[in-house]
Amino acid sequence: MTPPSATVFLIDVDNTLLDNDGIIADLRTHLEQSFGAESASRYWTAFEQLRSELGYVDYLGALQRYRAEESSRGMSDSRLLLMSEFLIDYPFADRLYPGALETLKHLRQRGPTVILSDGDVVFQPRKVQRSGLWDATEGRVLIYVHKEQMLDAVEQCYPARHYVMIDDKLRILSAMKAIWGSRLTTVFVRQGHYALDTQANAAYAPADIAIERIGDIINLDFPPA
Structure with missing residues (x-):
């Protein structure tokens, strides 16, 4: 032992x-520029709901929840994949x-x-x-x-x-x-x-x-x- x-x-x-607040701010800007303010707002609603339920931040879990809603609205999977790519490839060392x-x-x-x-x-x-x-x-x-x-x-x-x-x-x-x-x-x-x-x-x-x-x-x- x-x-x-x-x-x-x-x-x-x-x-x-x-600086996780900075990462969230960058993600917020990316979503609004790439998908529009309305879609971004729906992602953040899912994000906050999941944070309240879990007690920690789960970006990808929120994306899964958001995906279910957006798919029903006709958003293509390819656009959703681009959103996940931003998270996976984010330069965290810079933060x-x-x-x-x-x-x-x-x-x-x-x-x-x-x-x-x-x-x-x-x-x-x-x-x-x-x-x-x-x-x-x-x-x-x-x-x-x-x-x-x-x-x-x-x-x-x-x-x-x-x-x-x-x-x-x-x-x-x-x-x-x-x-x-x-x-x-x-x-x-x-x-x-x-x-x-x-x-x-x-x-x-x-x-x-x-x-x-x-x-x-x-x-x-x-x-x-």
């Missing part, structure tokens, strides 16, 4: 390392936040770094790979539907005496802190629309540490490995 590490750093992807890769390199000197993300089992791994985050964490990637409910699995994969969770969602940090308590240091990154939703965040206790951008991690005093 692998002995536990002193500290394992768990790091979210969307709006923590990767990494400044300092994201440097942050991962910095943390690796202090303990194992592990991507811990919500998402589906097809598109989210591709996003992590094409952005360069898979290689930057040496393949230590965990993706679950609700990661805050999978802490036993996280601990089994990467045992540690202490964990640090870095995320833009205070709800996630609060849920994990309730389970791991003093074994977990929570780092709240104020990036993206979830982090900036002060009304929603008021329902949760503050994180142990709050920073304005992911690159600020290098200024935190984590002990070396």
